[in-house]
Amino acid sequence: MSSTASVLYSYEAAQAYEQEGDFLSAARNYYECHLYYENAELTVAYENVREYGLSSMGKYRRCIKLMSQEEKSKIRADEVAMSFLIDWEDKVNYLDWASWHDRGEQNYTVTPNPEVVKAIEKSLVYTGKTCPYCGKPTELIDSTEIYGGTSYGPIYICRDCGAYVGCYKGTTTALGRLADEKLRLAKRRAHHYLDQLWKTPKQRLEIYEWLSDELHIPQARTHVGMSDEEQCNRIANLCRRRLIDRKRRNPFRRFKEWDENEATNRQDNK
Numbered sequence: 250m251s252s253t254a255s256v257l258y259s260y261e262a263a264q265a266y267e268q269e270g271d272f273l274s275a276a277r278n279y280y281e282c283h284l285y286y287e288n289a290e291l292t293v294a295y296e297n298v299r300e301y302g303l304s305s306m307g308k309y310r311r312c313i314k315l316m317s318q319e320e321k322s323k324i325r326a327d328e329v330a331m332s333f334l335i336d337w338e339d340k341v342n343y344l345d346w347a348s349w350h351d352r353g354e355q356n357y358t359v360t361p362n363p364e365v366v367k368a369i370e371k372s373l374v375y376t377g378k379t380c381p382y383c384g385k386p387t388e389l390i391d392s393t394e395i396y397g398g399t400s401y402g403p404i405y406i407c408r409d410c411g412a413y414v415g416c417y418k419g420t421t422t423a424l425g426r427l428a429d430e431k432l433r434l435a436k437r438r439a440h441h442y443l444d445q446l447w448k449t450p451k452q453r454l455e456i457y458e459w460l461s462d463e464l465h466i467p468q469a470r471t472h473v474g475m476s477d478e479e480q481c482n483r484i485a486n487l488c489r490r491r492l493i494d495r496k497r498r499n500p501f502r503r504f505k506e507w508d509e510n511e512a513t514n515r516q517d518n519k
């Protein structure tokens with residue numbers, strides 16, 4: 250099937266899923282539509298192809314807003330996995346595999362190609378499902394166990410490595426990869442500087458876009474929670490420099506320097 254025909258096909262499939270209320274499958278099909286559109290032969294001008302192709306990402310984002318928390322967590326894993334793939338056909342292969350996998354359709358199976366298998370494995374690390382230190386599957390437990398009676402919600406843990414990661418408030422979606430004690434401290438330092446740079450959701454988005462450019466990593470992986478020590482240090486240093494610049498322009502805009510002693514005495518699950 251040509252890319253041009255696939256634009257129409259995936260868009261219509263997406264609309265049907267959306268009507269059924271299956272926003273996860275709808276979103277994945279809108280995303281596929283966008284990928285096909287970007288690579289379609291548009292010399293033969295199908296009006297619908299243009300229209301569908303141009304509106305598909307807007308519809309993708311609209312579907313995400315309507316999803317359950319569990320589905321949103323799957324979309325996050327999709328975006329992380331696809332951030333490791335360069336070829337658009339690999340991204341389509343991933344989306345087909347993910348849809349098949351989550352819909353549990355018995356009548357056909359999609360075999361992910363080797364690039365896609367690697368991307369899936371990496372996304373499991375970045376979403377807290379696999380331990381980055383030993384490679385074993387993690388366990389989802391309540392944080393009461395490690396915070397001596399106080400619960401900060403569920404965490405993914407690898408007991409062998411003493412590594413864990415918290416979840417977004419009220420969800421079982423991991424904040425990122427598992428972290429050992431050294432990385433947990435590096436993450437706190439990165440957040441210390443980063444969080445002084447924004448107040449509103451719009452500013453937060455702008456800061457993350459800026460960081461993604463500076464670090465040369467896709468936005469899906471521009472998160473302190475997905476960073477290793479080196480990346481955390483780069484985030485902290487970039488943000489600190491920006492705070493210094495801001496203060497130079499406006500001396501009234503102070504910022505707080507990182508104090509390691511203070512930080513090691515404080516407990517949180519970030």
Ligand SMILES: [Zn+2]
Nearest residue numbers: 380383407410
């Ligand atoms: Zn481990």
